Amino acid sequence: MDIIVAKDVRKKFKLKHGQQVKNNGIVSNEIDALGGFDLNIKKGEFLVLVGPSGSGKSVFLDIVGGLSTPTSGVVYLDDKPVDAPSEKTGYVFQQYALFPWRTALSNIEFGLESRGVVKEERVKIARELLSLFGLSDFEDRYPYQLSGGMQQRVAIARALATKPEVLLMDEPFAALDAQTREILQNELIRIWEGTDTTVIFVTHSIDEAVFLADRVAVVTARPGKIKEIIEIDLPRPRHGDIRSCSAFAANRHKVWGALKAEVNKAQQDWKHAPVNSK
């Protein structure tokens, strides 16, 4: 069953006054971020979007999350068109965006407060999540007293606290160092494999995509649309060691094969970067 259906989603952005782009000889003050995005996401699957920079992956995520509206086309969540943030979705940003005035525990409670969950219940849920991420000893710490990896764990816990059906993750590990990143990937997959949450995960890293995903959707250079969807045929539960097996390399090769041409195209696209008209 498909929990999310995106139909011909398009999104244009107006450039700042006085800026314009020239594409195929046509001068315009708009940029097409998404150019007919069609995607069906199955309930409970882990779908990863990869694509060159500026291909509109994050824009699509914002539309699914109800933070942004498409110029045309529609995204259905449980058969209902998305037009505002839904209780069914959780969001994890690249910048952890924890509140510096709240402790780790209290940051996780944030989403539960507005949903009217009572204090004891909130603390119970937040403590369970902290323990799941191995952060039980850090509940009273403020964000600046936590490492980048710990902060992102807290941000993921905050998103999971409201038990979302769909978890949207926008390059959540991009700001972390390579080792911490692998550890967090391992933790995320361990925790996710114990749930039935649907995840849409945006990344630039092919290794990350292959390790995490059931399916990898390769997005074209701007204007973004789905170029190809690749099933990752690695067994679950997955452990960190799987990264060094040959099946992993084969999947990696497949994704890179689909992505390579788009990355080159995106590089060429810089020729069309906005210029001032005057």
Add this chain to the structure above:
Amino acid sequence: MSLKFLQRFNVKDRLLGLIVPLFVLALWQGAVSQHLFSELLLVPPLTLWNTIIELFRSGDLISNIQVSLNRVFLGFLLGGSAGFILGVGMGLSPVINRALGPLVKVLQQVPELAWMPMIILLFGIDEFARIFFIAIGAFYPMIFNTYQGVSGVPEKYHELARVFDYKSFRYLSKVIIPSALPSIITGIRLSIGLSWMFLVGAELFGTESGVGFLMIMGRQMFQIDVVMAGLVVIGTLGLIINTLLKKFEQFVLRGRVSFDGGAA
């Protein structure tokens, strides 16, 4: 550099800050006792000290300080809350900002003292006129700092608020105000500071109480020691208020490492 060296450096620094005033006091006392200046014009420190003690003992000083503090508090409450409410409005709504911003900027250019004739015409020389005068001083730091804090709330916080369905009052009290708090507190500190500065100005016209009144009386009766005692009291109280506000700021903002929203 070792820690010990740094600490010693710090102590030396502080001593330097004490030595100079003590030296000035000694020079002052010496100059008067050598009759270089008339004792009537330049009251020696020891006499001044005695006057302050005496004013304390008689209760004059305490009751006038109470009156002055009360005025500062009411003026700050009036001007500060107006600045806060408008600052939040301007920070959240570009429309309000565009509507009010230019007006506020023009009015800010009017020197504080220039308001006085206007205020006297509007309210007469009564207690409300004095409080209103202080309120004008309190208003500007509050509106600008609140505006800055609220308009500087990171975009991600707004998005989080939308994701987790924070609306109206809850949005304001749980996201906007806490995020803008460092700026708001700076606003409160500067606002109370300016209220204190304008207090004496407010007490210059037609008062019969307050520390400023005490000084005016001193001048009229040619009691230089009372005038100087007033200066010392105003300076000292201002310092105490500022120190308390700094402590308050540190307490409220504990746990925050930077003022731009930390690791956000």
